[in-house]
Amino acid sequence: MVVTTSWYLALGAVLFSIGAVGLLTRRNPLVMFMCVELMLNAVNLTFVSLGAELGDLGGQLSVFFVLVVAAAEVVVGLGIIVAIMRRRQGATADDLSVLGG
Amino acid sequence: MEAFVFFASAAIVLTGAVGVLTSRNPVHAALFLVQTLFGVAVLFVLQDATFLAAVQVIVYAGAVVILFLFVIMLLGVDRAENLGVEPIVGQRPLAAVIGASLMGMLLTLLLVATDGPTGAPGRTAPLGDAGDNTRRLGEALFTGHVFAVELTALLLTVAVVGAVVLARTVKGPMQPLPVVVVATSTEPADADAGPDTAADEESEEAGDA
Numbered sequence: 677m678v679v680t681t682s683w684y685l686a687l688g689a690v691l692f693s694i695g696a697v698g699l700l701t702r703r704n705p706l707v708m709f710m711c712v713e714l715m716l717n718a719v720n721l722t723f724v725s726l727g728a729e730l731g732d733l734g735g736q737l738s739v740f741f742v743l744v745v746a747a748a749e750v751v752v753g754l755g756i757i758v759a760i761m762r763r764r765q766g767a768t769a770d771d772l773s774v775l776g777g
Numbered sequence: 778m779e780a781f782v783f784f785a786s787a788a789i790v791l792t793g794a795v796g797v798l799t800s801r802n803p804v805h806a807a808l809f810l811v812q813t814l815f816g817v818a819v820l821f822v823l824q825d826a827t828f829l830a831a832v833q834v835i836v837y838a839g840a841v842v843i844l845f846l847f848v849i850m851l852l853g854v855d856r857a858e859n860l861g862v863e864p865i866v867g868q869r870p871l872a873a874v875i876g877a878s879l880m881g882m883l884l885t886l887l888l889v890a891t892d893g894p895t896g897a898p899g900r901t902a903p904l905g906d907a908g909d910n911t912r913r914l915g916e917a918l919f920t921g922h923v924f925a926v927e928l929t930a931l932l933l934t935v936a937v938v939g940a941v942v943l944a945r946t947v948k949g950p951m952q953p954l955p956v957v958v959v960a961t962s963t964e965p966a967d968a969d970a971g972p973d974t975a976a977d978e979e980s981e982e983a984g985d986a
């Protein structure tokens with residue numbers, strides 16, 4: 677049985693959907709960040725699969741930059757979460773509606 | 778053999794993702810995330826992206842998840858969360874509908890509607906075999922994409938500075954986040970604002986200093 681590129685893309689689609697549902701349902705900001713990581717990994721898998729299908733290195737290059745941006749995003753996001761949690765223990769995403777003014 | 782590895786990794790990836798979604802304790806969610814990231818790394822190896830597989834394990838499963846765990850332990854939020862409460866009525870059914878329709882549309886597009894992915898192979902950066910992967914990736918990064926590499930270096934520096942600024946300790950008493958109160962009457966807003974605004978200004982000055 678031959679595993680075609682479509683299988684990898686389908687797996688990426690399922691992983692992306694699971695991450696999206698998690699982002700919409702969970703209220704702990706840390707778990708929401710983990711769901712964002714799931715979605716980024718789904719996209720990375722898609723990039724690598726299409727790069728392998730087309731024989732092009734561009735897919736892997738894109739994944740490299742996505743990795744860097746994801747690391748920067750996690751650093752800044754966790755800094756924000758630490759700053760918020762210091763002011764209120766156990767804050768959820770709902771508590772941040774005060775930022776709306 | 779390739780099919781076996783693919784399906785085993787896919788099962789690992791998907792169970793890890795569902796575990797992140799459903800675990801009540803954030804520490805367990807982080808460990809399930811490690812499982813998913815390792816599965817994706819195996820899939821990278823399967824597609825001859827050996828350098829990215831190593832980076833996936835070192836950067837994601839190593840640094841990022843450790844950072845998550847570090848923040849969880851630092852803040853002491855490793856208590857189990859009660860998933861039974863649903864603060865926004867209808868949020869979960871709506872999210873399930875959105876997720877299922879997203880997945881359905883993507884899978885229909887991928888597996889049913891077309892004959893698979895199409896496109897033209899690139900001419901500038903051909904994909905070598907697995908043993909050659911790291912060298913080719915490095916050559917492409919530091920010749921054709923050197924400006925983008927420099928920009929990501931700048932981005933990382935900005936992120937580090939931003940994280941330090943965000944997480945520094947502020948002198949003086951911390952102003953707690955205000956409790957959300959839904960306005961129920963139309964009484965004048967500045968009736969009891971006197972001491973609050975004074976405290977606000979005080980803490981802002983302390984924060985600036």
